[in-house]
Amino acid sequence: MPQDLTxxxxxxxxxxxxxxxxxxxxxCCAALLFLIVIFQPWNWGRSDNGESExxxxxxxxxxxxxxTPEIPDWxxxxxxxxNEYSRPGLPLERVNGVVVHYVxxxxxxxxxxRSYFESLAETGETSASSNFIIGMDGEIIMCVPIDEVAYCSxxxxxxxxxxxxxxxxDTGEFTDETMDSLTRLLKWLIDSYGxxxxxxxxxxxxxxxxxxxxxxxxxxxxxxFRHSLFE
Numbered sequence: 451m452p453q454d455l456t457x458x459x460x461x462x463x464x465x466x467x468x469x470x471x472x473x474x475x476x477x478c479c480a481a482l483l484f485l486i487v488i489f490q491p492w493n494w495g496r497s498d499n500g501e502s503e504x505x506x507x508x509x510x511x512x513x514x515x516x517x518t519p520e521i522p523d524w525x526x527x528x529x530x531x532x533n534e535y536s537r538p539g540l541p542l543e544r545v546n547g548v549v550v551h552y553v554x555x556x557x558x559x560x561x562x563x564r565s566y567f568e569s570l571a572e573t574g575e576t577s578a579s580s581n582f583i584i585g586m587d588g589e590i591i592m593c594v595p596i597d598e599v600a601y602c603s604x605x606x607x608x609x610x611x612x613x614x615x616x617x618x619x620d621t622g623e624f625t626d627e628t629m630d631s632l633t634r635l636l637k638w639l640i641d642s643y644g645x646x647x648x649x650x651x652x653x654x655x656x657x658x659x660x661x662x663x664x665x666x667x668x669x670x671x672x673x674x675f676r677h678s679l680f681e
Contacts, residue, residue, distance in 0.1 A: 516545060518597045519642040524634070525582070525590045528564060533571035536579035540599040540608075547610045547649035548639050549603040550632070551580065552622045552662035560585030560616055564593045577601040580614040582635060588627035590635060604657050611639060615662060622663030629675075636679055650676050 521527060530537040553563050560583040567579045579600045583591045594600040602612035615624050615632060624632065636650060652672065653661035665672035 516643065518595075519638075521592060521596075522638060525592050527592050529595065530564070530568050530579060530593045531571060535570040535574055535577050536567040536601060537594050538599055538601070542597055542599060542611075543608045545596070545609065545611055545639075545643045545645075547606070547645060547651055548636060549606060549610045549612050549651055549653055549656060550636075550662055550665070551602060551612060551614045551653045552624075552664070553583070553614050553616050554622075554661070554663075556617060556619050557586075558616060560589055560591045563614060563616065564591055567593060580612045582611070582613045584613065584615045584628050584631045584635070586616045586618060586625045586628055588625075588631040590631050596639075603653060606656050610651075617664070620663075622665075622667075624662075624664070633675075633679065640679060647676055647680050650679065 532539040555563065563583050570576065570578060579594055580602045581592060581594045581596055581598075581600045583593060585591070596611050599607050600612050601607060602614070603610055613632065613635060615628050617624055617628070639645065640650070652665055653659055654666045660666045665675070
């Protein structure tokens with residue numbers, strides 16, 4: 451039906467509301483004050499003297515950074531040039547152990563094996579190197595710094611130092627001079643990095659490769675030698 455234009459429309463009835471706006475502000479302020487007093491967020495994870503407290507969930511703290519020791523004068527430093535095949539120049543994540551190898555080339559010298567590693571920068575035939583090489587006369591050459599990665603121990607390249615040892619024949623048995631220098635070098639590394647007996651391993655223990663051959667074929671002698679380093 452058309453609206454009667456002579457009668458003004460009835461305005462809608464308004465509901466009467468209590469004035470709540472005046473109560474909102476004090477309620478919010480009280481709630482905020484309660485949260486501040488109870489939680490004190492600026493003190494989370496801190497002790498009374500302002501220092502950080504250990505995580506109550508028992509999360510292990512990160513170990514202290516290692517300090518690279520000074521190389522002793524009985525080690526000849528003859529570093530490889532930085533290259534992608536034998537000295538990538540990558541930093542070690544951490545020294546967690548030492549891996550002992552044999553060169554696998556009977557009757558070759560420490561210098562000859564170092565030269566082979568250097569030649570890989572030109573030939574690119576493979577990736578290989580070692581932090582140290584010990585010769586049959588007991589000479590020790592460092593060709594990759596001990597705070598850098600050497601391509602020697604597979605998956606343990608990034609947390610171990612590697613030692614290659616020369617040998618006179620196919621048995622892989624080291625000369626007395628090589629053993630004396632290996633013992634001296636290992637004891638220095640053990641002291642420098644606080645290593646334990648289980649941290650001194652053979653290449654065989656990483657990859658199953660027969661290296662160092664003599665100590666893989668004579669495991670009892672390996673255990674005896676490793677134990678002697680901590681006596």
